Amino acid sequence: MDQQLEMPLQTTVAPHRSRGWIPWLIFFAFVVATGAYLYERPPTLPRQQGNRRNAQPMSIGAATIDKGTMDVALDALGTVTSLSTVTVKTQVTGPLLQVNFKEGQDVRKGDLLAEIDPRPYQAALAQAQGQLARDQAMLNDAQLDLARDKTLVDQGTVTHQAYDAQVALVGQDAGTIEYDKALIQSATVNLDDCRILSPTDGRAGLRQVDEGNYMTPGDANGIVVITRIQPISVLFTVPEDQLPAIAQRMQQGATLPVTAFDRAGARKLADGQLETFDSQIDPSTGTIKLRAGFGNDQRLLYPNQFVNVELLVDQHKDVAIAPVAAIQRGLPGTFVYLVNPDSTVSVRKVTLGVTNGERVEILSGLNPGDSVVVDGADKLRDGAHINLRQDGQANPAQPSATASTTGQATPPAETGNPASPPAQANVPADTQSDGQAPDGATRKHQGHKHRHSQTGQPESGQTQ
Template identity: 55%
Template sequence: MLLLTVIALVAWHFLGGGGQGKPARNADSAAQPVGVATIATTDLHVLLNGLGTVTPLASVTVKTQIAGQLMSVGYQEGQTVKKGDFLAQIDPRPYQVALEQAQGQFARDTALLKQAQTDLKRFETLNRQNSISKQQYEDQVYLVQQDQATLITDQAAIDSAKLNLAYCHIVSPVDGRVGLRLIDAGNYVQTSDATGLVTITQTKPMTVIFTVAEDNVPAVAKGMQAGPLPVTLFDRANTTQVAAGTLQTIDNAIDTTTGTVKLRAQFANDDNALFPQQFVNAQLLVQTVKGAIAAPVAAVQQGAPGAFIYLVKPDNTVAVQLVKTGISDSGMIQITDGLKAGDQVVVDGSDRLRDGAKITIPPPPGSTPDQVPAKPNGAKAGHKG
């Protein structure tokens, strides 16, 4: 009795009893809802991103070149100064006295030279007459030369004294912004002071040093040969644009510890948006591919034969289409072979598809059936495959 029951159940199963096999057979023939996109031509950009630090072209610590009492300070903290603007004054009186001493010594030695030259003229006459010894004449010649050399030394002393007087009047060596005051008037300053008088940082123009991977160096170098490469800066959160400028140079060596190379970009910074040592995110535009055939990145699948997409056919089916890809930019990827402008591809729901599968394209949210064609690529509405 038990054996007859088992045989009956097996026969009932293979004959389709209970309808368990029907849903499996209908699943393949059911049209799958998918999202599609139309292939178009657009400009794609090759962008490199790197972490950067705002680095001024010049940051100068102004130090005294002579010792003396600081008489006055001619700047305010945070002030913007121009090259040559007055910064500080050191007591010039000791150096003025040294200048006058050097000038007096020069005048004395000038008189001695003139006296020696006059004696030499007389000795020349007497030497021709053999009235004096040859040695006496030669000694006078050498005395004139010594006095001439002494005048050169005296002139150097005068120039040195004048230079020290110039050092008493301290001016800005660059255009820039003055930092916090490091010393007040009345203090005695020396050349050995480590802190200096004030720091000046050039803020216009401003540069940013950032890094990119060493693999990108050939592309960057090639791009620079065609002209200046644009660089865009974003804030620490990488959301707000801070400044726009151009790439200036590539470092002369790759950092082997990190596998990166440093790049320097320059920015006008007219709005003072960049501050020294500020952290920024740099975006370098290396190349622009104009009129590229582009597809959404989500449309490209990877399989055993390589990259492929599901191409929407006019009969509401899809076909597997092998493609070759290029650069990607902002969610779009370049298709170098396999598609043309106007083709429709599946961008959502491709995991449920196979070659030749039937699809349906849901209408966009908020649209009415009359506004949405039932067939892709201009097929007749209402036709069912």
């Protein structure tokens, strides 16, 4: 009987232990499922607060579309180049007696710059002139002897051989005369070179040598450098793709204005015009060199100066012009927020033309007189109510005409819910935050909510 009572006791205890883990397993699975649900569920309180703010008109800045002329200009980097740069050197040897210019002085072609000691060359000229006089006398004597010999030959007193020798002597003396004249001319040139004259108009630079130094033609530095700065030119490069438009305008006889700015591009230095372009394109850079001429009346341009160049290629007249700050890019493409008369905004797709950095040409989508949003567009959506600011205050009656460039704009989200926040085009969808939620309220789940936005599910007020 004892064995029979003990055996059932052992068989009933083992099943009881195995079934005891099942409730704990169910409880653990319930906790995990509840935690996952709560983590994946977007919070509703921040959304409701954001929706209440959306119901209020937002303060924005606006500008009016103008009608005017849009310049088609090219910006480039250029280097100022002189039309004439001459290093003045001596052509004769000798000590430098006198310097007749001041550093920085404007000189004209033919002005006296310096003088070399002329005495050796004056003596050489006098020697050549004396030799010429002596040889001229010898020639005259030989010509007289030739005339007498001719008479004696006719009489038979002098042989023809003696007569021919006299003819040759006259010719030799005549050649000596020509040689003496050349010596005189050479001595005259050397004497003239003792007076060093300016070879061109320009500005004298710093003096390279002082008085008293012995000068030779082989001196590398010379005496001074004369640089022509009025007029002056600027060399700059443009992409080869821009060359056809430039060449076409020049073939039509158009004058293409060129403006030179300082290194920072803030101050205008001079106005000029395009003169010509190079005959070859640089294959390593895909650019071509152009030369522009400047009168440089105020002398703000100097050789080797670095400048910013603006080349006006063409002008588009009577076109609609909008501030660049009004242009938005996103899912609809390129668009603007158009201010409606009922103090709301609507999305208007536009086609852009040329731009100058601050203004852009509108080819289609807007008309002159339209009002567009230029500040506060990152919080807008299609149909949103707005207040127009003026002098820093919200004023729904009078729009602001000042274009503000306060960052990139955001297009509206393409969802069925008009209250859903816009999806920014210039920020990845997985990193941008909801524009209507308060800062830090939805950062924990923002990645999950943007996934809802991408799949077309509503974001605001959504519950799982």
